[in-house]
Amino acid sequence: MIVFFNISLVGYLLASIIYFVQLVYRRQVISNIAVATVIAGFVSHTLVLGLRSQATGHGPYTTSFEVAVFFAWVLAGIFLFANWKYQIKDLGAFVLPVVFLVFLYATFLSREVVAFPDTEFQALLTLHRTLSILGYAALAMAFAVGCMYLIQERQVKSKKLGMMFFRMPSLETLDNLNSRVISIGFPLFTLGFITGTIWNMEMTQHSLFSWNMIKVWPLIAGWLIYGLVFFGRLFVGLRGKRAAQFSMAGFATVMLTYFLHV
Amino acid sequence: MAAPNLILVGVNHKTTPVEVREKLAFNQDKIEESTEILLQHSEIHENIIISTCNRVEIYARVDDVSAGIDCLKKFLSEYHRIELEELEQYFYSYKDNETVEHLFKVSSSLDSMVLGEAQVLGQVKDAYTLARSLRATGQILNQLFEKAFNVAKRVREETGIAESAVSISSAAVELARKIFDDLENHTVMLVGTGEMAELAAKHLISYGAKTIYITSRTYERAAALAQTLNGSALDFQHFREDLHKADIVISSTAAPKFIIERDMVDAAIRQRRNRPMFFIDIAVPRDIAPEVNELENVYLYDIDDLQGVVNANVKEREREAELAIEIIQSEVDKFNNWIVSLDAVPTIVEIRKQAESSALTEAEKTLGKMPHLSEEDRQTIHNMSQSIVNKILHKPTVKLKKKTQAHDGHTYLKAIRELFHLDD
Known part of the structure; x- marks a missing residue:
């Protein structure tokens, strides 16, 4: 497994670099190489997950290591899908570094195999973790797309059209993509949140209000921010720059929550 | 040759x-x-x-x-x-x-x-x-x-040498296409019927814009242009009420003062629930108050801004031209290699002819001294002499073909011709 793990790590690092090169020297060959590198990293990544699950006998969501690797895998998968579907080549320069960093972070985590908590609510826990990871990956995507939106918006607004202006997609495309990933990510996040809460309550037999508040507050704040974007888009025409800023802020909050939990 | x-x-x-x-x-x-x-x-x-x-x-x-x-x-x-x-x-x-x-x-x-x-x-x-x-x-x-x-x-x-827009109207279209995904479902409003506005509108139409509103102080002119552009004319007194319907507004009137102010656009953008608007002001003096650009989801470019984009694009093309020169230089080298390799073929043919005829002469000479040999044996000797020629020449031939594809091809060719006395 370690071999494949390292292949993926190097693959994602290379892909991040190639995508940045591609921002400057836009050539078809370069973006082909970049996609090929991501695919290679992703295939090897899939093997890592497969082998790990075979070794542990359960899905990859028990230890921090497993969660990080699984999260990175979903994100890379969403990227490959979006790249194929929307043909936004520069997306890679924003998403791949995130994938790489999560992967790099995983190298510092313990690879010890931990048995899946043997409780009567196993199914609920599995559901909670799967939903949350899928949701976070979609929200990470919204973060990257939001970042692109802000760069492009700044260029158009300030009338200083830099090199990136020509390469990057239109504001509308980016806004639509942001809307789409949020409308997938937010419900998943919410469901993950709900299932997690129920599991927590069942496990500890505690009431709703006995959580560790410091840990939970940022999560609630994150949920509120995404809720604002999600419902704001639906009902009050929140879009564009605001939506991009909120999706970035939301992700930062969620990340904070994660590190508070570790 | x-x-x-x-x-x-x-x-x-x-x-x-x-x-x-x-x-x-x-x-x-x-x-x-x-x-x-x-x-x-x-x-x-x-x-x-x-x-x-x-x-x-x-x-x-x-x-x-x-x-x-x-x-x-x-x-x-x-x-x-x-x-x-x-x-x-x-x-x-x-x-x-x-x-x-x-x-x-x-x-x-x-x-x-x-x-x-x-x-x-x-x-x-x-x-x-x-x-x-x-x-x-x-x-x-x-x-x-x-x-x-x-x-x-x-x-x-x-390279991006032909990519960026280097005229005012194409720069306007380029910007529109970076704000809106495709222009097909977007509405264009012309305020004033200037020549440049018409040109920009035609450009937008060629990229798919379908719904066009035209308004002008003289209604007849708006109506006439509406006919050519397949759009509809609006009454100049009331066009502001329809402002919110437009995604792209091109203004080119001869009005001495601003005719589109910040609060009008603010109202329009609210009505549109923040869907972006792109204002192109090609009138001098300007038609649209510059504060309009401060509104969120609103982008305003006046004629100087567009000229600035054009200038930046020209510079961008110049940068891309450097990349193009690299491509051209490598292609010039490739073409030269092709020219030189044209030279290699006749040289190789000449060497072979020379060697084969030597082999033939020498074989005949030897066979002359051995009249007892059967026809079959004679043929074997001939075959052998030809095989030696092939064997000896094979490597230099391959090498020469390869070398003539490289930079110093000419030197090799010259040396070979000299060594084999091909030009005597």
């Missing part, structure tokens, strides 16, 4: 004022006539004449470079009845590599007045097709020009 000598004599917009260029220009009939005249010269084996409003150039394959260049200059002077001394200052002439490089630059639009413009490639293609139909081209110029078209395609695909 000596390396083919490619030459070029010409004038272009950089070297020559238009008064002279127009005197040197050829129309199609004159090109046909001139091509025939040039082919009569014993000096010239192939030729192609390119004549556009920015350049007149004659490409030719000749035996002797300087004689060929003089011949072309003299022809241009005599044909157009202008003293050669007078023309000499305008002419540029190139030989071999320089000719190849120059043509590649011309076809890729690096030598054009507007870098990256698309027209010149078509003109070079037309010139080539005409010359070819007149049987004025052979293997070398055919290959050269076909290659030039490939190079132009490569440059266009691999």
Whole structure:
């Protein structure tokens, strides 16, 4: 497994670099190489997950290591899908570094195999973790797309059209993509949140209000921010720059929550 | 066979004022006539004449470079009845590599007045097709020009030289396409019916914009333009009420003061639930208050802003041109290798002929001393002598072919010809 793990790590690092090169020297060959590198990293990544699950006998969501690797895998998968579907080549320069960093972070985590908590609510826990990871990956995507939106918006607004202006997609495309990933990510996040809460309550037999508040507050704040974007888009025409800023802020909050939990 | 000598004599917009260029220009009939005249010269084996409003150039394959260049200059002077001394200052002439490089630059639009413009490639293609139909081209110029078209395609695909907009109206369209995904479902409103506004609108329509509103102080003019653009005219007094329907507003009235103010746009954008609006103000004095750009999801560009975009794009094209030059240089090298490899083939054939005839002579000599051998044995001896030739020559042949593809190909070829006495 370690071999494949390292292949993926190097693959994602290379892909991040190639995508940045591609921002400057836009050539078809370069973006082909970049996609090929991501695919290679992703295939090897899939093997890592497969082998790990075979070794542990359960899905990859028990230890921090497993969660990080699984999260990175979903994100890379969403990227490959979006790249194929929307043909936004520069997306890679924003998403791949995130994938790489999560992967790099995983190298510092313990690879010890931990048995899946043997409780009567196993199914609920599995559901909670799967939903949350899928949701976070979609929200990470919204973060990257939001970042692109802000760069492009700044260029158009300030009338200083830099090199990136020509390469990057239109504001509308980016806004639509942001809307789409949020409308997938937010419900998943919410469901993950709900299932997690129920599991927590069942496990500890505690009431709703006995959580560790410091840990939970940022999560609630994150949920509120995404809720604002999600419902704001639906009902009050929140879009564009605001939506991009909120999706970035939301992700930062969620990340904070994660590190508070570790 | 000596390396083919490619030459070029010409004038272009950089070297020559238009008064002279127009005197040197050829129309199609004159090109046909001139091509025939040039082919009569014993000096010239192939030729192609390119004549556009920015350049007149004659490409030719000749035996002797300087004689060929003089011949072309003299022809241009005599044909157009202008003293050669007078023309000499305008002419540029190139030989071999320089000719190849120059043509590649011309076809890729690096030598054009507007870098990256698309027209010149078509003109070079037309010139080539005409010359070819007149049987004025052979293997070398055919290959050269076909290659030039490939190079132009490569440059266009691999660099951004033709990508960014370098006119006001195309810059407006480019911006619109960076704000809105596709223009098909978007609405354009023209406030005022200026020529430039009409041009920009037509440009937007060609990119798919379908719904067009036109308003003007004189309703008739709005109605007339609405007819040509297949849009609908609005009453000038009330157009502000429909402002929220427009995604792109192009304003070009002669009004002395702002006719679109910040609060109007603010109201419109609210009504649109923040869907973005793009204002293009090409009027001088301006029609739209500059504060409009401060509103969120609203983008306002006036004529100076657009000119700024155009200037930046021209710079961008210049940057991309450097990348194009690299591509061209590598293609020039490839073309040279092809030319040199043309040289290798006859040399190899000559060496083989020489060796085979030696082998044959020597085998006959030996067999003469051995009359007792059967026909079968004689054949075996012959076969052996030929195999030795093949064996010995195989490696040098392969190497020579390979070396002539490289930079120092000529040196090898020269050495081989000298060592085997091929030119004696």
